[in-house]
Amino acid sequence: MTTIPTAPADLLADEAGYLEAVARARQAADAYYGSGESGMDDDTYDRLLRGITAFEVEHPDLVAADSPTREVAAGVTTGDVEHAVRMLSLGNVFSEEDLRDWAAGLERRLGGRAVAAWVVEPKLDGVALAARYQDGKLVQLVTRGDGSTGEDVSHVIGDLAGLPSELTEPVTVEVRGEVLMTEEQFAAANEARAAHGGAVFANRRNASSGSLRAKDRAYRVAQTFFAYDALTDPAHTSDPGLAELPHTELIARLGALGLGTTLGTPVGTHPCADLDAVLARIEAIGVQRPDLPYELDGAVIKADLPADRAEAGTGSRTPHWATAYKYPAAQKITTLLAVEWSVGRTGVIAPRAVLEPVEVGGTTITYATLHNPADIRRRDLMIGDQVTVYRAGEVIPRVEGAMTTLRTGAEQAIEFPEACPRCGAAIDRSQERWRCERGRDCGRVEAIRYAVARDCLDVDGLGEKIVVQLVERGMIEDFADLFPLTREQLLSLDRMGETSADNLLGAIAKAKGQPLNRVFCALGVLGTGRSMSLRIAGYFGSMDSIVAADAVALEKVDGIGGEKAPVIVAELAELAPVIAKLKAAGVNLDQPGWVPPPADDAEPEPDSGLPLQGMSVVVTGGMSGPLADYSRTQMNELVARAGGKATSSVSKKTGIVVAGEKAGSKLEKARELGIEVLTPEEFAERLAEFLTEEA
Numbered sequence: 001m002t003t004i005p006t007a008p009a010d011l012l013a014d015e016a017g018y019l020e021a022v023a024r025a026r027q028a029a030d031a032y033y034g035s036g037e038s039g040m041d042d043d044t045y046d047r048l049l050r051g052i053t054a055f056e057v058e059h060p061d062l063v064a065a066d067s068p069t070r071e072v073a074a075g076v077t078t079g080d081v082e083h084a085v086r087m088l089s090l091g092n093v094f095s096e097e098d099l100r101d102w103a104a105g106l107e108r109r110l111g112g113r114a115v116a117a118w119v120v121e122p123k124l125d126g127v128a129l130a131a132r133y134q135d136g137k138l139v140q141l142v143t144r145g146d147g148s149t150g151e152d153v154s155h156v157i158g159d160l161a162g163l164p165s166e167l168t169e170p171v172t173v174e175v176r177g178e179v180l181m182t183e184e185q186f187a188a189a190n191e192a193r194a195a196h197g198g199a200v201f202a203n204r205r206n207a208s209s210g211s212l213r214a215k216d217r218a219y220r221v222a223q224t225f226f227a228y229d230a231l232t233d234p235a236h237t238s239d240p241g242l243a244e245l246p247h248t249e250l251i252a253r254l255g256a257l258g259l260g261t262t263l264g265t266p267v268g269t270h271p272c273a274d275l276d277a278v279l280a281r282i283e284a285i286g287v288q289r290p291d292l293p294y295e296l297d298g299a300v301i302k303a304d305l306p307a308d309r310a311e312a313g314t315g316s317r318t319p320h321w322a323t324a325y326k327y328p329a330a331q332k333i334t335t336l337l338a339v340e341w342s343v344g345r346t347g348v349i350a351p352r353a354v355l356e357p358v359e360v361g362g363t364t365i366t367y368a369t370l371h372n373p374a375d376i377r378r379r380d381l382m383i384g385d386q387v388t389v390y391r392a393g394e395v396i397p398r399v400e401g402a403m404t405t406l407r408t409g410a411e412q413a414i415e416f417p418e419a420c421p422r423c424g425a426a427i428d429r430s431q432e433r434w435r436c437e438r439g440r441d442c443g444r445v446e447a448i449r450y451a452v453a454r455d456c457l458d459v460d461g462l463g464e465k466i467v468v469q470l471v472e473r474g475m476i477e478d479f480a481d482l483f484p485l486t487r488e489q490l491l492s493l494d495r496m497g498e499t500s501a502d503n504l505l506g507a508i509a510k511a512k513g514q515p516l517n518r519v520f521c522a523l524g525v526l527g528t529g530r531s532m533s534l535r536i537a538g539y540f541g542s543m544d545s546i547v548a549a550d551a552v553a554l555e556k557v558d559g560i561g562g563e564k565a566p567v568i569v570a571e572l573a574e575l576a577p578v579i580a581k582l583k584a585a586g587v588n589l590d591q592p593g594w595v596p597p598p599a600d601d602a603e604p605e606p607d608s609g610l611p612l613q614g615m616s617v618v619v620t621g622g623m624s625g626p627l628a629d630y631s632r633t634q635m636n637e638l639v640a641r642a643g644g645k646a647t648s649s650v651s652k653k654t655g656i657v658v659a660g661e662k663a664g665s666k667l668e669k670a671r672e673l674g675i676e677v678l679t680p681e682e683f684a685e686r687l688a689e690f691l692t693e694e695a
């Protein structure tokens with residue numbers, strides 16, 4: 001288990017420092033629970049709170065009456081609806097060590113015996129909500145408030161997916177869970193708000209809490225509810241059986257009643273026999289986190305059985321039988337310093353945010369994507385704004401939104417380019433994504449460099465200086481023009497000796513024999529990178545079939561949806577002259593060892609006799625032995641040659657995991673799921689006949 005480092009607490013030197021910290025935390029919490037915007041990100045707030053807690057442990061006599069550690073939700077929001085049972089908060093742990101300490105404490109409370117069964121579920125980053133059902137009908141929604149009383153937000157009944165107005169059975173029960181916005185819902189909420197003259201939200205949780213509490217609005221905002229608890233005491237429900245259920249079964253029962261739960265999602269409520277399994281699960285959820293449509297800020301670890309919970313008991317703010325393992329914050333607030341415009345190899349003009357450097361999830365972020373100009377307008381961003389930056393796992397950091405309420409008046413409008421920033425030509429603004437009117441011609445050098453890179457045609461010795469000369473002297477317009485180049489032409493270039501020219505000619509000639517997936521990849525079709533090119537080539541087998549395919553046929557390829565397919569068709573039409581030149585130059589346009597995909601109605605796949613037929617394979621860690629020099633693309637190609645499909649994440653459907661040196665969470669997940677794990681050497685031995693002479 002790779003332990004996530006514990007973020008240090010803010011150290012508070014003396015009582016004055018402590019009181020100031022209490023005031024800052026209080027102010028941030030007031031703002032957060034008031035306007036939904038605090039100006040302080042979670043991580044900073046957590047650190048501040050831990051510093052306060054550490055000081056209070058040392059100096060119990062100096063604890064301030066208004067310390068935020070005293071009450072649930074920092075005691076700021078009070079509404080007018082009393083909770084039948086207090087809505088509790090959760091304690092936090094930040095490392096494996098913290099978690100083991102916490103679990104040891106819990107087991108001491110159980111008289112020294114182990115917790116009978118654990119359960120791990122995602123800590124959804126939204127707003128806590130209690131939903132009251134009377135005889136199966138949704139009658140009232142109440143926010144957590146200060147834990148004892150909350151605010152009635154029944155006006156949003158009907159807007160929350162996962163909270164049906166009627167259950168599948170006429171049960172009386174209070175369900176508790178989290179309301180949040182998926183990425184799509186967030187975009188829609190911002191659009192609706194902007195259309196009605198409102199300021200866009202800085203981030204999703206602000207948007208959730210703001211939208212829940214806004215009454216008398218002219219438009220509706222859709223959100224999503226996930227249940228993680230219910231009042232199971234027979235005093236509060238018409239279903240006395242609920243109290244007996246382990247948590248895992250309670251969640252399943254809530255799901256059966258028609259409520260939204262995380263069950264059935266890759267991160268859903270999951271039983272774990274012991275702490276090692278709990279830790280593996282926490283890590284597995286952390287791995288999934290960037291791919292989820294909603295945000296998580298941690299994992300929640302709970303004792304599964306009602307008996308353990310009852311024996312462990314509950315403190316004033318938090319239960320003793322559950323805690324939250326916090327992942328490094330995925331969001332931070334920082335200043336938007338500038339917006340830069342760059343032109344990609346296909347002529348797409350993309351804005352990127354330059355940020356005051358900020359650490360998010362263990363990496364210092366200086367740039368973040370802004371997608372396209374429409375996105376900047378939708379988010380109503382200005383230079384100098386305090387913006388929320390999101391980054392989890394390997395995803396490209398992005399700006400979620402601006403804290404518009406914190407504007408000082410010194411912010412400046414973002415300037416949009418009038419002409420292509422690279423070549424000065426006009427801009428095609430017909431799509432959300434702007435493009436230089438010259439398209440690929442604008443990015444010729446970049447496009448050719450991409451085509452000859454190691455993972456595409458792998459032409460050794462063709463550096464940027466040579467490409468620039470070739471383009472500037474009009475010898476080539478695209479990478480297909482490389483193949484007819486003569487020795488004399490190469491020798492006419494600056495600083496090109498005979499040996500280099502011969503080597504380069506040899507490398508270009510060798511590239512003619514590359515498999516179709518690499519040649520296709522070299523075309524630089526929008527929306528198709530290396531692995532998508534491999535899938536397309538593996539599906540169609542030849543360039544002719546790809547070019548002949550319409551959008552419907554393309555959609556049969558894994559990962560191509562209704563949006564991407566027509567773009568590919570249009571791109572290929574535009575690239576027809578390049579493809580014709582490749583053909584004329586004798587470049588290989590077939591996928592070696594291609595086996596036609598099964599027809600739609602043919603159920604069982606024809607037996608190709610290939611060792612990995614129909615199997616999905618995940619490669620992780622560093623390769624060694626005969627595979628030592630294989631790049632990931634080459635590994636994927638090897639898997640495809642042997643009839644398999646290379647995928648990037650481990651799931652129940654994975655057939656083999658090839659785990660090399662320093663394999664991490666994917667290996668752990670494979671072990672957990674009991675999937676066959678091979679070393680690179682074992683894998684090479686199994687596929688010996690498919691290893692090519694040259695990697």
Ligand code: IVH
Pocket residue numbers: 088089090121122123124125126127128129144177178228229300319322324
């Ligand atoms: S259980 C008695 N489970 O985290 C225990 N809470 O910091 C009450 N949360 O107020 C909470 N996902 O809003 C629980 N799977 C989950 C959760 C979860 C998110 C939120 C909830 C709670 C806060 C505590």
